[in-house]
Amino acid sequence: MGVVVKDFNVDTVTSEDIDRLKQSIYRDKVAVLRNQGDITPEQFVKLGHMFGELVSYHEPMYHHPDFEEIFVSSNIPEDGKQIGVPKTGKFWHADYQFMPQPFAFTIFSPKVLPPKNRGTFFINMAKAYEALPQELKDAAAGTTSSHSVRKFFKIRPDDVYRPLGEIIREVEEHTPAVTFPTVMEHPVTGEKILFISEGFTVELHGSDDPDLLDKLFDATGQLDQEFAHPNIYQHAYEPGDIVIWDNRTLIHRALHTTTPAATVSHRVTALDGLPLYARAL
Template sequence: MKTEPNSGSLMGATVSGFELAGASDADLAELKASLYRHRLLVLKDQHLEPKEFVALGRALGTIEVYYEPMYHHPEHPEIFVSGTKPGDSTEGVPQTGKFWHADYSFMSNPFGITMTYPQIVPKTNRGTFYIDMAKVFAELPDRLKDRLRGTLVEHSPRRYFKIRPTDVYRPIHEVQAEIEQVTPPVFHPTVFTHPVTGEEILYVSEAASFGFVEPDGTRLPPEILQEVLERSGQLDTGFTDPHIHLQSFTEGDLLLWDNRALVHRALHNPRPEPAQSYRVTVHDDFPFFGVAG
């Protein structure tokens, strides 16, 4: 197994020669260490069956099965299916993740590792955007860092909830009420220390964050969240902000990233073109939030 940092990129490394079938405990430990070091890994020349993709997830930690069944692979519910096959609407959900987010931030116990395995790769405009929120926090002015440390941030999926087939013809207020019941808002540390790297992470996303709160419940002015999102690059609709990294991929690539440190956003082709990816999400060996900042 060989790991090479992506030359000239903001983050990431390419891993060649990794084979799950022959991977030792030392190989898996090295893979995870590289993941935390580089944030984002692209494993080349992977040709895995769905059950093998699930096995890789289990080798890295404990798999989190997504709470909405409509995203599940028909034979392996551990796999979240993004996108559909041409002529087959029974597997997957189209146009997912078209907004900045960290996976499962709206749940009480998010996971540390996300893996995606493209199955149908579009010919053009393929890839995923990423922002390193440790780097963003390090570059904030001291006045803003001091204001955010010790606060909480509200997370909820309600801004971009995907309408399900069972929601058709239902009154919208019923759907909204169910969202609030199944996934009520959660409050996480705005800033926490990464349990492996020791860096301070700013846990804020355009999709799921709804404002900062003091421990006593006092809400901070909404302008502070707006400023943080602007400084991070998440409000840049042209994707030219220097914090934004576009990771492309091709057939046989498998992507792993640090779901604590990175927010991401899917790149969708404006023209109709088949695209589908499998996703497995994993709790690693560490508490997600480490120590609150």
């Protein structure tokens, strides 16, 4: 899974180059742009716009101070202030899976890397669906699944001392659960995708088996705490990497260090103008 792109330059890349790169990401799921350590936040946003309509994260505490399109994960204060949010994404998910329009592309740029245990785990949910036993494929067919941020919503600084029930009600009002087909067809590749994640998928509808969702989590590798399941691919970042992936097909989970270490990453996310899926299956 994935391709490596060398000699990429955001200031000289052509629209034809970007079109080729998009097609490669749809096909190969991950593209790694090497040696991009000098890219500025302004250039990073420019790169994101080349892939489609950028969507700023719905919670402002994640925003870059100068470019709201950039989602910041950081445990390094700047001038005594917290910029972004530390330790994000330590659970299986597709970005914005809990919103009416999940993203097409995630574009990720680690800015400060820890000396070890650095990277992201991925599962290709098209390949994972393909590998399911036929009885699970049959059970999932025609069902729908609901997705919510409620399990992993991070408390905001201004939530301190607020009643928990009030915060939960606010989360449910601002980001109510959304429902999509459990199995869907990719609008570009035609692949069958199992569109669920252990982090955001909270309920499966249309099945007589109350344990079906957990069975699908287990079969796809999302319950493997050792990350040894054959569906799991780990990308270990090199300094200067920018990684772009197909957010329809891949779910991912951050690999955080077990000991304190400085980490900073930037992310932009784009819609590609296509529907989330071609048809439900």
